[in-house]
Amino acid sequence: MTPDAQLDESIADCRRGAARLATSAPAEAARLLARLRRDTFAAAEDWCAGACESKGIDPATPLAAEEWLAGPVACLRHLRSLQTTLEHMQHTGAGRIASSELSSRSGRTVARVFPETLTDRLVLSDFRAEVWMEPGISPEQVLRTTGQVWTGAAPAPRVAAILGAGNVSSIGAMDVIHKIFAERQTCVLKLHPVNAYLAPAYARAFAALIDADYLRLMEGDAELGAALVQHDGIDSVHMTGSAEVHDRIVWGGAAEGAANRAANMPRLQKPITSELGCVTPVVIVPGTWTRRELLFQARNIATQVANNASFNCNAAKVLVTSADWTQRAEFLAAVRAALASIPSRLAYYPGSFERYEAYEAATPGAERLGSAPPGHLPWLFATGLDAGDSDSRAFRSEAWCGVLCETALPATGPSNFLARATRFCNETLFGTLSMSLVIDPTTRRHHATAFEAALQELTYGSIVVNHWGAVSYALVVTPWGAHPGHTIDDIQSGRGFVHNTRLFERVQKAVVEGPFAPRITPLWFVGHRHALPASRALCAFESSPGPLSLFRLALHGLRG
CATH class of the missing domain: 3.40.309.10 (Aldehyde Dehydrogenase; Chain A, domain 2)
Known part of the structure; x- marks a missing residue:
C-alpha cells in the first residue's frame, strides 16, 4: 500500500469510529478506559526498554526511572483519572465537581482538584493543586459546564490529526487519550521520527482504541505530517513541538509563510491546538x-x-x-x-x-x-x-x-x-x-x-x-x-x-x-537511590491501586 493510500485508509477508519464515539455513553467509555489500563501496564516493560535504548540509559539503573515516570506511569494515571470521571458521570449524569470544591482566590473561581483521596495524600504528601478559571467565570458556570462534552448534546463526529512529540514518551499517548475521552474526537497519531520506536508499545497499549477505529498510528517524516494535517478528512490538528514548526504548518515555509502572514491567510484552514516551547x-x-x-x-x-x-x-x-x-x-x-x-x-x-x-x-x-x-x-x-x-x-x-x-x-x-x-x-x-x-x-x-x-x-x-x-x-x-x-x-x-x-x-x-524542603526525597529527583523499583511500583499502583501496591511503593519511595 502506498503512503497516500495508507493515509486515506487510516482517516476513513477513524471517520467510521468518530460516528460511534459521538454517540457512545460514559459507561462505555469507562469500560474502555479500564481495558486500556490493563493493556498499558502490560506494554510498560517494552515501552520503557525502547526509550532507554534510544536515550543511552541502562534500564537496570536508577536513571531508567525517568522513562517509567514520564512514560507509562503518567499515561496510566491519566487513564485512571479519566475513568473515575466517566464513572462519576455514568452514575450521576453530572460533571465531577462539587460546590464544596469551589472557592474564590484572587478574584477568580478556583477548583480544588488535588488531593482527591487518602492515597493522593500518602503518595504526594503536603501537595495540593487548584485549577483557576478565566476571570468572570462564576462557580455556577463551573458546575454547569464541567464535563458537558459528555453530559450535553452529542457532538458532531470529528477526526483529529496529532503530530507527536519526540522527547517524552507519554506525550503522544496522552494527547490521544485527551482527544478521544476529553474532546470525543478520534485521531490519527503521527509518531515523531525521534521516538518512532514507540509504535509497537503504543499498538499494544492502545489495541482497544485501534480495534474500535478510534485511533490509527502512522510513522513518517514532515512530508507525511503535512499531508495528514491538510487532508480533507481531518477536522482539527494538535501538535507538540516548537513555535517554528507550528508556524510552518499554519502559514507555510519561508517565502510562502511570509506572504500568507502579510495577507492574513493561513495555509491551514482548520482549528489547531498546540503545546510548544518555553524559556x-x-x-x-x-x-x-x-x-x-x-x-x-x-x-x-x-x-x-x-x-x-x-x-x-x-x-x-x-x-x-x-x-x-x-x-x-x-x-x-x-x-x-x-x-x-x-x-x-x-x-x-x-x-x-x-x-x-x-x-x-x-x-x-x-x-x-x-x-x-x-x-x-x-x-x-x-x-x-x-x-x-x-x-x-x-x-x-x-x-x-x-x-x-x-x-x-x-x-x-x-x-x-x-x-x-x-x-x-x-x-x-x-x-x-x-x-x-x-x-x-x-x-x-x-x-x-x-x-x-x-x-x-x-x-x-x-x-x-x-x-x-x-x-x-x-x-x-x-x-x-x-x-x-x-x-x-x-x-x-x-x-x-x-x-x-x-x-x-x-x-x-x-x-x-508543594512543601518547601521535605525530608523525603521526591521520587523524580536525580540521585534518588531507589527510583527504579519505586517507579515500577508506582506503575503497578496506577494500574491497580490497592494496599499491596501502595505498600511496595512506600517501601521503595521512602528510601530516597
Missing part, C-alpha cells in the same frame, strides 16, 4: 534558608535541568534571583555543585550540539560543568546575566539542551522582588507554559499579599510552588498548556489545554503547591 523560569524568592533547605533546592533545580538530558519543554532555563539576597552566592555555588555532580547525558535529540554551541557563544561567562564522552554534552551554567538585555538569547529562545542561566533583579525585600520578578517573567522571557516559584514558609507568611498577587498576575499555564513545573504535567487532573491568549500569528507556547481530567471549561491556569 522556563524558576523564581527564587529571597529568604533565610538553612543549609539543608538550600541544598534541597539546589538539587531541585539540578533535577529540572538534567531530567531527560534537558529535552523537556518545562526544563529549568532561567533562575531569577534577587541581587540583594544575602544567600545568593551560596545558593548559586550549591546549584553549580549539584549540576556538576550529575553525569552528562546522551544528546539524542537532533541539532543538540549546534544549539548548545550557539548558546555558549552568545552567553557571557558560560561555564561547562564536567566532561562529556562522545555523543554527550556537559551541562552549561551561566550566572549574572543582565536582566535588562531583553534581546538575550537566553531569555528569548528555548535552549532545548542542558543550559541553565541566572539573572539577578535589584529589589528591596521579598514583596518588591515578587513584583519585579513577575514583570520580568511576563514581559522579557519567551513563553507561558510553566514555571516554578520557590518561597520558604516564613517569607510566604510575612509577604502573603505579594505572593498572592504574583500567582494572580503571572501569565503561565502552570505555576508550581517550590517544585518542578513537570509536577503539574504528571498530576493530569490539572490542565496542561500555555496561558490563554496567544494567537496563531504570535503563538509562543501554544493554544489549548490537554490532560484536564475533570473536564473543566474556560481554564486559565493550574496552581500546584
Whole structure:
C-alpha cells in the first residue's frame, strides 16, 4: 500500500469510529478506559526498554526511572483519572465537581482538584493543586459546564490529526487519550521520527482504541505530517513541538509563510491546538534558608535541568534571583555543585550540539560543568546575566539542551522582588507554559499579599510552588498548556489545554503547591537511590491501586 493510500485508509477508519464515539455513553467509555489500563501496564516493560535504548540509559539503573515516570506511569494515571470521571458521570449524569470544591482566590473561581483521596495524600504528601478559571467565570458556570462534552448534546463526529512529540514518551499517548475521552474526537497519531520506536508499545497499549477505529498510528517524516494535517478528512490538528514548526504548518515555509502572514491567510484552514516551547523560569524568592533547605533546592533545580538530558519543554532555563539576597552566592555555588555532580547525558535529540554551541557563544561567562564522552554534552551554567538585555538569547529562545542561566533583579525585600520578578517573567522571557516559584514558609507568611498577587498576575499555564513545573504535567487532573491568549500569528507556547481530567471549561491556569524542603526525597529527583523499583511500583499502583501496591511503593519511595 502506498503512503497516500495508507493515509486515506487510516482517516476513513477513524471517520467510521468518530460516528460511534459521538454517540457512545460514559459507561462505555469507562469500560474502555479500564481495558486500556490493563493493556498499558502490560506494554510498560517494552515501552520503557525502547526509550532507554534510544536515550543511552541502562534500564537496570536508577536513571531508567525517568522513562517509567514520564512514560507509562503518567499515561496510566491519566487513564485512571479519566475513568473515575466517566464513572462519576455514568452514575450521576453530572460533571465531577462539587460546590464544596469551589472557592474564590484572587478574584477568580478556583477548583480544588488535588488531593482527591487518602492515597493522593500518602503518595504526594503536603501537595495540593487548584485549577483557576478565566476571570468572570462564576462557580455556577463551573458546575454547569464541567464535563458537558459528555453530559450535553452529542457532538458532531470529528477526526483529529496529532503530530507527536519526540522527547517524552507519554506525550503522544496522552494527547490521544485527551482527544478521544476529553474532546470525543478520534485521531490519527503521527509518531515523531525521534521516538518512532514507540509504535509497537503504543499498538499494544492502545489495541482497544485501534480495534474500535478510534485511533490509527502512522510513522513518517514532515512530508507525511503535512499531508495528514491538510487532508480533507481531518477536522482539527494538535501538535507538540516548537513555535517554528507550528508556524510552518499554519502559514507555510519561508517565502510562502511570509506572504500568507502579510495577507492574513493561513495555509491551514482548520482549528489547531498546540503545546510548544518555553524559556522556563524558576523564581527564587529571597529568604533565610538553612543549609539543608538550600541544598534541597539546589538539587531541585539540578533535577529540572538534567531530567531527560534537558529535552523537556518545562526544563529549568532561567533562575531569577534577587541581587540583594544575602544567600545568593551560596545558593548559586550549591546549584553549580549539584549540576556538576550529575553525569552528562546522551544528546539524542537532533541539532543538540549546534544549539548548545550557539548558546555558549552568545552567553557571557558560560561555564561547562564536567566532561562529556562522545555523543554527550556537559551541562552549561551561566550566572549574572543582565536582566535588562531583553534581546538575550537566553531569555528569548528555548535552549532545548542542558543550559541553565541566572539573572539577578535589584529589589528591596521579598514583596518588591515578587513584583519585579513577575514583570520580568511576563514581559522579557519567551513563553507561558510553566514555571516554578520557590518561597520558604516564613517569607510566604510575612509577604502573603505579594505572593498572592504574583500567582494572580503571572501569565503561565502552570505555576508550581517550590517544585518542578513537570509536577503539574504528571498530576493530569490539572490542565496542561500555555496561558490563554496567544494567537496563531504570535503563538509562543501554544493554544489549548490537554490532560484536564475533570473536564473543566474556560481554564486559565493550574496552581500546584508543594512543601518547601521535605525530608523525603521526591521520587523524580536525580540521585534518588531507589527510583527504579519505586517507579515500577508506582506503575503497578496506577494500574491497580490497592494496599499491596501502595505498600511496595512506600517501601521503595521512602528510601530516597
